[in-house]
Amino acid sequence: xxxxxxxxxxxxxxxxxxxxxxxxxxxxxxxxxxxxxxxxxxxxxxxxxxxxxxxxxxxxxxxxxxxxxxxxxxxxxxxxxxxxxxxxxxxxxxxxxxxxxxxxxxxxxxxxxxxxxxxxxxxxxxxxxxxxxxxxxxxxxxxxxxxxxxxxxxxxxxxxxxxxxxxxxxxxxxxxxxxx
Amino acid sequence: xxxxxxxxxxxxxxxxxxxxxxxxxxxxxxxxxxxxxxxxxxxxxxxxxxxxxxxxxxxxxxxxxxxxxxxxxxxxxxxxxxxxxxxxxxxxxxxxxxxxxxxxxxxxxxxxxxxxxxxxxxxxxxxxxxxxxxxxxxxxxxxxxxxxxxxxxxxxxxxxxxxxxxxxxxxxx
Numbered sequence: 350x351x352x353x354x355x356x357x358x359x360x361x362x363x364x365x366x367x368x369x370x371x372x373x374x375x376x377x378x379x380x381x382x383x384x385x386x387x388x389x390x391x392x393x394x395x396x397x398x399x400x401x402x403x404x405x406x407x408x409x410x411x412x413x414x415x416x417x418x419x420x421x422x423x424x425x426x427x428x429x430x431x432x433x434x435x436x437x438x439x440x441x442x443x444x445x446x447x448x449x450x451x452x453x454x455x456x457x458x459x460x461x462x463x464x465x466x467x468x469x470x471x472x473x474x475x476x477x478x479x480x481x482x483x484x485x486x487x488x489x490x491x492x493x494x495x496x497x498x499x500x501x502x503x504x505x506x507x508x509x510x511x512x513x514x515x516x517x518x519x520x521x522x523x524x525x526x527x528x529x
Numbered sequence: 530x531x532x533x534x535x536x537x538x539x540x541x542x543x544x545x546x547x548x549x550x551x552x553x554x555x556x557x558x559x560x561x562x563x564x565x566x567x568x569x570x571x572x573x574x575x576x577x578x579x580x581x582x583x584x585x586x587x588x589x590x591x592x593x594x595x596x597x598x599x600x601x602x603x604x605x606x607x608x609x610x611x612x613x614x615x616x617x618x619x620x621x622x623x624x625x626x627x628x629x630x631x632x633x634x635x636x637x638x639x640x641x642x643x644x645x646x647x648x649x650x651x652x653x654x655x656x657x658x659x660x661x662x663x664x665x666x667x668x669x670x671x672x673x674x675x676x677x678x679x680x681x682x683x684x685x686x687x688x689x690x691x692x693x694x695x696x697x698x699x700x701x702x
Contacts, residue, residue, distance in 0.1 A: 392647075392655055402606035403565075403645045406657030410567040427654035455611070458624065458635035494624075496612070498565065498659075 385423035386438040392428045394445045411505035419509040443473045466497040474515035483515040556582040558673045560666045567658035569595030600678035604647040607667035611638040642667035
């Protein structure tokens with residue numbers, strides 16, 4: 350009876366070790382911990398298109414909101430923030446509006462097919478030394494529900510995903526992380 | 530007996546007058562507004578009161594408030610837009626009204642002014658904020674704000690001519 354109990358305890362211990370061991374092994378196989386990286390968002394610029402001021406401000410503020418909400422950055426800094434200057438691992442995001450079509454909320458609600466607002470923004474992510482990590486043209490649009498500024502929120506969500514891609518490029522390249 | 534009672538009353542009256550004079554409550558402009566985005570930590574699309582007093586721009590809602598000094602504001606731009614006459618949850622539900630009634634209700638719209646500012650905080654970080662308010666309220670607020678030390682890339686006179694021409698174009702459309 351005693352021997353049976355001993356075998357039983359031994360079996361449970363072995364099974365437990367086999368089950369737990371991979372869980373402990375998982376973090377060590379993930380490699381070195383990623384250095385905390387921050388991003389500074391520049392005020393959105395305009396290139397050869399007429400864009401109302403509220404769209405520019407809305408793009409900038411939505412970008413900051415979405416970056417804080419969705420992206421993997423340690424800190425998201427605003428344009429001109431003095432605290433960003435001391436950071437070594439810092440990415441910079443420059444955005445320029447290259448296309449804009451102001452639709453009509455009334456037309457969208459009445460016809461459902463007309464009156465879309467579309468905004469095209471060229472986004473560039475660089476490291477602190479100015480080396481380009483990623484460039485992408487991102488479109489923000491509102492097709493059915495919501496006011497015209499909703500297009501800026503759509504853009505910001507897509508831009509936050511692009512920022513994560515830029516972060517991956519930055520972290521994959523030791524040349525960028527070295528800061529040399 | 531009479532001079533004895535008159536003296537405390539006189540002192541009380543004088544101190545009350547002096548206290549009133551010492552209070553810096555000089556509200557120069559006040560209007561109902563909706564904070565769309567960006568003014569401090571106030572939640573998006575919050576209704577409240579936007580007022581200019583003691584050289585600062587205050588926004589106060591039932592739950593939150595935020596203040597920016599006028600001389601920290603580096604740009605003020607006004608514009609105009611329209612919004613659906615029926616707002617809020619009732620407005621959203623009414624969009625799905627039967628036999629196209631929701632679409633007909635969408636034709637009823639009210640004019641609004643947009644008021645956009647850019648300001649810097651104590652760390653030098655740039656913020657942008659957008660407000661909407663009843664038509665005709667944004668330009669006087671801009672003028673008052675500029676007189677109290679705010680800066681603007683477009684002067685008020687240009688804005689008023691632009692606004693009228695824009696309205697003309699909108700009406701033509």
